[in-house]
Amino acid sequence: MRRSGTIIIRGIVQGVGFRPFVYAAARSLGIHGSVTNLGSEVIIHAEGEKFDEFLRKIRIGPRLSGIDDFLVYPLEGVIADDFRILESGPGNLTGLIPPDVAICEHCIADISEKGGHYSRYWATSCVDCGPRYSIIRALPYDRIRTTMDLFPPCPICEGEYTNPLLRRHHAQTIACARCGPTLTLMDRDGNSLTDTDTIQRAAELLDAGKILAIRGIGGFHIACIESAAERLKSLLGRTEQPLAIMAEYDIAEEMTIIHPEDAEILRSPARPIVVLEKRDHSAHETISNLHTIGVMLPYTGLHHLLFSHLTSPLLVMTSANSPGDPMITEIDQAMSRLRGTVEYFLTHNREIMNRCDDSVVRDGLIIRLSRGMAPKRSRVDLGEKAILAVGPELNANATIYNDGICITSPHIGNIRNPPTLRYLEETVDRLRTLTGITPEIIACDAHPQFLSTRYAKNLAEELGADLIPVQHHRAHIAAATVEECIGIAIDGVGYGDDQTVWGGEIFAGKVPEYARVGHLEEVLMPGGDTATRHPERMLYGIIQRDEILDLLKARGWNDVALSALAHQVERRFNTTTTTSTGRVLDAASALLGLCRERTYDGEPAMRLEAAAAQGSPTDWEIIIHDSGGTATLLTTHLMEKALTEYLPYTSELPMVRRRGVADIAASFQHNLARGIAHLAVLAAEENGIMKAALSGGVCYNRMIRRTICSELSDHGITPIINTEYPLGDGCISYGQTIMAGRR
Incomplete structure (x- = not known):
């Protein structure tokens, strides 16, 4: 039976409360030593009679973690008589940062508790929930390197942040009404409505049929109640396009057929939009004239507080950007673009560093890989060269590979116009900065006229990297499996070998040879x-x-x-x-x-x-x-x-x-x-x-x-x-990476 050791845990270990998790396990079992976080590694020096039990306990990891390797080596040197959490430091960054996740049940209880420190506070979160990717500026993931650095915690929040036995220990988004980001409700002329409770007033406006732009985790949504849906579609010029709704689970269950696997996805930390079959195919036609409707549950404190005031059972929710364009993140941009559509703006003063649209799932299959699900991290051995893939033209994202790990960005959009091309460039720059990777190979679509292809060519010349064009449908199959297979690629458009x-x-x-x-x-x-x-x-x-x-x-x-x-x-x-x-x-x-x-x-x-x-x-x-x-x-x-x-x-x-x-x-x-x-x-x-x-x-x-x-x-x-990546073009950048690496 071992009594000591140095433990190295690799994977998604930053921003998930790994150090407090280890600390609590050590304290409960009488283990002495220390834990520190170095990028994608947690290093633990530990000693105690219950060392093996300690190993079993920490091998599980906290809720949002993802463990790739769990290694135990002999302990060298002398350790302290207690157990300490040491400062995090730089290191290998392939673990990246976990995606933004929904508010947890404990924090929902906190905002519902009358007289509590977090009572009715819209941005309440803890180590198990809240924004991640959308607020990060740089790694390692600490408050000073996020957009929360402008909101110094008050003494009570600081006390919870520094207490290893509490779930807000090192929760970088910890905040309350006294010290955290604030909400503002404005009309379309920029006049603030400060005469009453901001969220209650917003709910009253929505119930009255008004159309609001609401700034969320990764960008702006446009929201209204069902009776205003037809007017909203007309204003947007999308009279036929189905929209998604946000509702509490019991309302969603009344409207749609929810299978157990759908319920699990709806309630998961990702809280994606789930496309469900209506119980009555002809119902709610002003929202969706199809037999299906997209449904998501409230996933932030703001959403839960809005629904606590609303009398309407559901909200129509759609991204404020035009289809295929980047999410709108800034209030001035929202007011400029949406002035003719939106009557009021509910915004906050926490900067959105990395925009992120809602993820979409149907039948357990990912349609859009974004908030809650991306950045997406996958283990695959593609050799020693670093690879960047910039994706297709439609429903694009980007993937970067190094040292056995692929990281795919959230959904970017349709690379047919300069703003979305700039968003692709911005996303690639963010991935390269956060991971510290300089690609030696750049993969792109085989179509020579795509803006993404031209960008890849220019970037390859700038970096001295090899450029590898990949045929669209072969990338589809490579994303699904690296095994020998018959590949069935059925979609709308892709540039063929014969240029048709x-x-x-x-x-x-x-892969990479598909006949x-x-x-x-x-x-x-x-x-x-x-x-x-x-x-x-x-x-x-x-x-x-x-x-x-x-x-x-x-x-x-x-x-x-x-x-x-x-x-x-x-x-x-x-x-x-x-x-x-x-x-x-x-x-x-x-x-x-x-x-x-x-x-x-x-x-x-x-x-x-x-x-x-x-x-x-x-x-x-x-x-x-x-x-x-x-x-x-x-x-x-x-x-x-x-x-x-x-x-x-x-x-x-x-x-x-x-x-x-x-x-x-x-x-x-x-x-x-x-x-x-x-x-x-x-x-x-x-x-x-x-x-x-x-x-x-x-x-x-x-x-x-x-x-x-x-x-x-x-x-x-x-x-x-493939259940890990979209079946549509959101898998292409990953497939391009596989094809390029295996060549």
């Missing part, structure tokens, strides 16, 4: 990107038949527009080809009259899925051609079958047509998924590989994903789905 638009791809092999062995049929995109905004163009690109032109004419297309479309397709003028799964779903949505113009990303396919949720699928014929050793699924055949099924319903009454459309939508999704699965099965049998990785934004479609997985399993093939 890919998006329905089957690969075989092992393209199957794909969806190449179809036409009349007008290129215009066909993504107007999916009826995509429909005619797939089926060039008079029935489609007649259908479009009946919907209001004039003869000139129809003639121009027909000639454009015939002459292939400004018409590219694509194998995109997303574009095929768009065309099906247009055929069924569900979405004739896309007003937000993914709208046509999401409307198709919403309609299909009410229908029952039937099996259709699947046709696969072998073209030069590459299997091709004929999507034109599926679309023609859908057209044949749909035309008889065009003259039916709306109720009958709606039921028919639901069944056709369900059947189209079901059979497209069956066809994709058949491509993968053929590839598996030909290559002797019995594992298949699924990735791409189309995989969020529950019916498509489940149908593919079911078909694979029926043929003895094990499906692999």
Whole structure:
């Protein structure tokens, strides 16, 4: 039995209360020694009769920690008669800092306690909760290197901060109404409303139907009650886009179907938005006209205090920035951009150092990796060279690698405009500063015209790093697994090896060598990107038949527009080809009259899925051609079958047509998924590989994903789905890192 030792613990050990955790364990077991924090390492010198029990106790780690290595060496030298917490110092920084997390139950109790030190204080937190990444300036993580350094703690807070037996010991965000950040409520002209309790007044305004901008942990949200949702959408110019809500759990349960795994995610420290199925698909249509709605629980003290005053059961909550743009963090910027939309501003004076949007999850799968979940840290051996990957064009983030650790940033947005490009640059600079890493390899998308690709090229030249372009869909598969597999990459758009638009791809092999062995049929995109905004163009690109032109004419297309479309397709003028799964779903949505113009990303396919949720699928014929050793699924055949099924319903009454459309939508999704699965099965049998990785934004479609997985399993093939990173483009920077490292 050992009585002493030096213990080195590596991983996420900063900002999680590791030293107080070790101190409390040592005191309870009569252990002497010391504990210090050096970046990503905790070093403990310990001695005592119950040393082995001490090891077992600290091996668990505090709630927010993540332990990579737990090493015990012989103790050298003499230690003190008591147990001491020593100052933290610099060291290896690959542990980084944990993400911002929701207020814990203990702190909720503190703000609810009448007459307590933290009673009704909006920014109450402890070592187990509160802001982390959003406030950090530099490592190691101590108050002086965060945006809390401007708020010196009062004597009571200082006493708790310095007491190792209390849960606020070394809680860098400790604060109270006497010493901490303060709230201000203003009208759109900047006049402060100081006549009453700030939060109570804000709740009264919300209950009255007013629209407020609320500054949170990582940026501004726009909030209103349900009766004001339609007006808010109109003001934002997003009349069709579904919005998320914030509500207490019991209200969310009344509105939606919450499975146990959903409940666990909803209540997790990350508190993401969870996309849930409505109990009544037609309910709350002013918020979401889909069969689903995004729900998040209150996750800050401010939210809990607001709900304690609100009479309305829920708040509509949406990011104040335009879709794809960076979060708005500063009050002057918010007032300038939102003046025509927002009537009041509820803000605070704690600087947001690193902006962070809400994370989004559906069916346990990450849609947006951000607050509460990022920076995301993963262990993977990619060799000795440091790597930076800057991601794709849409839904981008960045990943940096060194010494067996990948760190992926929170969601950045769509790198199509200068502000988001600057945010990418800012994020990369922050990652490099916080980790102390200078990349020797920089990975980027293979598309030469992306702004992120140009940035990567310029940065590589500046640093003397190697530049490695990575094909989009191969990055998708690499992010899902490093094992040999059949790769199924189904999404909206990606630059292919042949310089066309890919998006329905089957690969075989092992990272970094994936051979393209199957794909969806190449179809036409009349007008290129215009066909993504107007999916009826995509429909005619797939089926060039008079029935489609007649259908479009009946919907209001004039003869000139129809003639121009027909000639454009015939002459292939400004018409590219694509194998995109997303574009095929768009065309099906247009055929069924569900979405004739896309007003937000993914709208046509999401409307198709919403309609299909009410229908029952039937099996259709699947046709696969072998073209030069590459299997091709004929999507034109599926679309023609859908057209044949749909035309008889065009003259039916709306109720009958709606039921028919639901069944056709369900059947189209079901059979497209069956066809994709058949491509993968053929590839598996030909290559002797019995594992298949699924990735791409189309995989969020529950019916498509489940149908593919079911078909694979029926043929003895094990499906692999990434639950640690988004299935959409939020996994690409990580996949690029894997591809570059394995090369």
